[in-house]
Amino acid sequence: MLERAHSPFLSEPSMTTRPERRTFAIISHPDAGKTTLTEKLLLTGGAIHLAGEVKARGAARRARSDWMAIEQQRGISVTSSVMTFERDGVTFNLLDTPGHEDFSEDTYRTLTAVDSAIMVIDAARGIEAQTRKLFEVCRLRSVPIITFVNKVDREGRTPFELMDEIADALALDVTPMSWPVGMGGEFEGLYDLARDRLVQSTSNARGETSFTTMQAAGLDDPALAGALSARGRAHLEEEAALAVASYAPFDLAAYRHGDLTPVYFGSALRDFGVPELIEAIAAYAPPPRVQPAEPQPVDPDDATVTGFIFKVQANMNPQHRDRIAFMRLCSGKFTRGMKLTPTGHGKPIAVHSPIMFMAQARELADEAYPGDIIGIPNHGTLRVGDSLSGGAPVTFSGLPNFAPEILRRVALVDPTKSKQLRKALDDMAEEGVTQVFHPAIGSNMIVGVVGQLQLDVLIARLAAEYKVDARFEPSPWDTARWISAGDEADLKAFAALHRGAMAADRDGAPVFMAKDLWDLNYVASKNEAIRFSATRERR
Ligand code: G4P
Numbered sequence: 001m002l003e004r005a006h007s008p009f010l011s012e013p014s015m016t017t018r019p020e021r022r023t024f025a026i027i028s029h030p031d032a033g034k035t036t037l038t039e040k041l042l043l044t045g046g047a048i049h050l051a052g053e054v055k056a057r058g059a060a061r062r063a064r065s066d067w068m069a070i071e072q073q074r075g076i077s078v079t080s081s082v083m084t085f086e087r088d089g090v091t092f093n094l095l096d097t098p099g100h101e102d103f104s105e106d107t108y109r110t111l112t113a114v115d116s117a118i119m120v121i122d123a124a125r126g127i128e129a130q131t132r133k134l135f136e137v138c139r140l141r142s143v144p145i146i147t148f149v150n151k152v153d154r155e156g157r158t159p160f161e162l163m164d165e166i167a168d169a170l171a172l173d174v175t176p177m178s179w180p181v182g183m184g185g186e187f188e189g190l191y192d193l194a195r196d197r198l199v200q201s202t203s204n205a206r207g208e209t210s211f212t213t214m215q216a217a218g219l220d221d222p223a224l225a226g227a228l229s230a231r232g233r234a235h236l237e238e239e240a241a242l243a244v245a246s247y248a249p250f251d252l253a254a255y256r257h258g259d260l261t262p263v264y265f266g267s268a269l270r271d272f273g274v275p276e277l278i279e280a281i282a283a284y285a286p287p288p289r290v291q292p293a294e295p296q297p298v299d300p301d302d303a304t305v306t307g308f309i310f311k312v313q314a315n316m317n318p319q320h321r322d323r324i325a326f327m328r329l330c331s332g333k334f335t336r337g338m339k340l341t342p343t344g345h346g347k348p349i350a351v352h353s354p355i356m357f358m359a360q361a362r363e364l365a366d367e368a369y370p371g372d373i374i375g376i377p378n379h380g381t382l383r384v385g386d387s388l389s390g391g392a393p394v395t396f397s398g399l400p401n402f403a404p405e406i407l408r409r410v411a412l413v414d415p416t417k418s419k420q421l422r423k424a425l426d427d428m429a430e431e432g433v434t435q436v437f438h439p440a441i442g443s444n445m446i447v448g449v450v451g452q453l454q455l456d457v458l459i460a461r462l463a464a465e466y467k468v469d470a471r472f473e474p475s476p477w478d479t480a481r482w483i484s485a486g487d488e489a490d491l492k493a494f495a496a497l498h499r500g501a502m503a504a505d506r507d508g509a510p511v512f513m514a515k516d517l518w519d520l521n522y523v524a525s526k527n528e529a530i531r532f533s534a535t536r537e538r539r
Pocket of ligand 1: 028029030031032033034035036037150151152153154266267268269270
């Protein structure tokens with residue numbers, strides 16, 4: 001059964017006195033409406049006051065980071081940010097992922113810092129390539145997903161087609177939480193199935209839109225006849241009722257486990273479905289969870305302050321080599337000035353001027369709680385994947401490196417700059433901007449990226465920040481896999497036999513480079529003792 005007549009907020013009373021946090025990201029294919037939805041979420045959450053500010057903000061951010069000419073040329077933002085808003089006692093941290101077709105490990109890593117995700121789908125296009133890729137990353141980490149089918153005000157596929165596509169393409173159970181009354185030109189409003197409410201809009205002569213909400217007794221409530229056309233009413237009575245009967249009932253545990261996605265229909269542009277979405281995040285999306293770590297998992301209620309770095313942003317100002325490390329707080333109450341020690345680096349860092357990323361301005365944080373993101377200015381000490389602790393050392397696991405999809409040999413225009421090149425690539429590997437592989441044979445380093453855009457960014461940054469003129473040359477390899485084996489002798493034998501295709505990543509872990517997927521599969525089939533993995537978890 002659908003959960004009906006429940007309070008939309010905080011359906012599960014928190015067992016702790018910790019402030020409520022929902023830390024999430026939006027995943028989508030470009031043009032599905034992520035920017036528009038982000039803007040409307042911030043507006044509805046009261047974080048910004050004028051529509052259009054998210055884009056304006058993006059432009060302002062681009063102006064700030066003019067060191068990265070590539071961002072301007074392409075008119076996109078390569079870097080991610082964090083937006084925070086509050087509603088009814090819940091603080092929402094929305095982590096932005098770059099909305100470009102090419103995307104980097106940065107995007108993936110951002111998904112390691114969230115507790116849940118919203119998947120935005122264009123009603124006319126259904127599941128698209130990037131949505132699917134990002135979804136796979138979420139699945140890898142069992143990140144629960146709420147689906148928002150956007151643009152129901154336009155002609156699209158039928159809601160049933162969309163529901164079935166999501167279920168089939170992603171192998172998930174789907175539960176309709178709202179249902180559009182007609183689509184495109186026939187769109188008459190949105191029916192909230194969980195609370196039996198019909199939301200409609202009217203526009204006056206000046207083009208101003210107002211919304212009405214009608215409480216109904218059910219899909220067959222005769223009172224709905226007054227609000228809808230005969231066709232609209234038939235839609236609800238037949239289609240929506242059929243949808244409720246045909247799909248899995250909402251099951252909070254299945255959603256939180258990543259096996260089921262509740263589906264909300266709406267139009268970000270026309271403000272349909274956005275409040276329902278916020279309420280859904282507050283009510284269903286998980287609060288900060290226990291994080292896998294060594295020597296033991298970290299509970300958000302633990303008193304010791306701990307967190308991990310999921311992103312490092314360098315050179316916001318080219319004159320200063322300052323960096324902001326983005327830390328996701330996992331436990332404890334952080335207060336300004338606190339000392340945190342990065343595991344393995346030894347020296348404690350006093351965090352005097354942490355940055356909270358509010359929707360409009362970067363603000364100094366006085367305190368932060370599990371689920372919050374704080375920016376820690378530093379001079380390059382903190383690296384992506386670092387774990388920090390205010391007490392005993394901890395090491396968070398599960399910040400994976402991803403198999404690169406493009407491998408290029410790096411060639412220097414001026415061979416005397418090889419030291420600078422190595423330093424530059426090491427720096428950028430540290431930031432998670434690229435992966436660097438050192439082949440077993442030959443001295444040219446190989447960079448691995450997951451999108452073409454990353455290569456352009458690398459060349460631009462090498463020239464602008466390190467004064468190194470480099471170019472990328474095709475490499476004989478197309479993809480790479482981290483290898484391991486139960487028996488170390490098998491690994492050694494394999495590496496010796498395939499020396500020409502072996503490399504080490506920057507931590508020295510062995511990597512096999514393959515000409516193409518066919519080659520990879522062939523070699524894998526001949527070497528069953530070897531595990532080939534597309535991700536490598538850093539410990
Ligand atoms: P993205 O960040 O996912 O890339 O998408 P974005 O929000 O920029 O939206 C892509 C296009 O889709 C924009 O149109 C936007 O106005 C439109 N859009 C977003 N949500 C809806 C919706 O609910 N209904 C309809 N009909 N359109 C929607 P554009 O023409 O490319 O840009 P703009 O000139 O409107 O800014």
